[in-house]
Amino acid sequence: MKKLSRTEALKEIGDFFSEIKSKTPKEVKKIKTLAMSFNILLKERRKKFCKKCLSHYIGNEKTRIKEGIKSTTCEKCGFVSRWKLK
Numbered sequence: 001m002k003k004l005s006r007t008e009a010l011k012e013i014g015d016f017f018s019e020i021k022s023k024t025p026k027e028v029k030k031i032k033t034l035a036m037s038f039n040i041l042l043k044e045r046r047k048k049f050c051k052k053c054l055s056h057y058i059g060n061e062k063t064r065i066k067e068g069i070k071s072t073t074c075e076k077c078g079f080v081s082r083w084k085l086k
Contacts (some may be wrong), residue, residue, distance in 0.1 A: 009038045017045050025054035047072075052079040 004012070016023075016031050028049050035042055048057050053075045062073040070083045 004034075006038050006040075009034055011038060013042075014038060017048075018068060019052075020058075022058065023049075023056045028054040028056070047081070047083060050074040050079055051081055053077040 013031055013035055016027070029061050031056075031077045032042070033047075034040075038069060049055065050057065050061075053076050055074060057072065057074075062075065064071050065085065068085050070085055072083070073079070074081075
């Protein structure tokens with residue numbers, strides 16, 4: 001495995017999130033560790049995956065909004081992610 005530069009890592013992360021196909025938890029973990037190693041913020045992109053089981057959320061979540069908080073429940077593990085709305 002060759003060593004990546006920060007710009008190559010940014011490009012790889014961008015390519016990862018540009019594809020619409022479902023991702024495996026192993027792929028998600030790889031991209032998250034790559035971002036952490038280069039101190040790259042995922043910002044809104046981190047909300048596309050469950051924090052606990054790292055499954056992809058496309059059509060795989062229950063979402064509700066109440067009192068300025070968006071709650072997303074993962075269908076696989078049942079973990080509830082809560083995000084404050086702006």
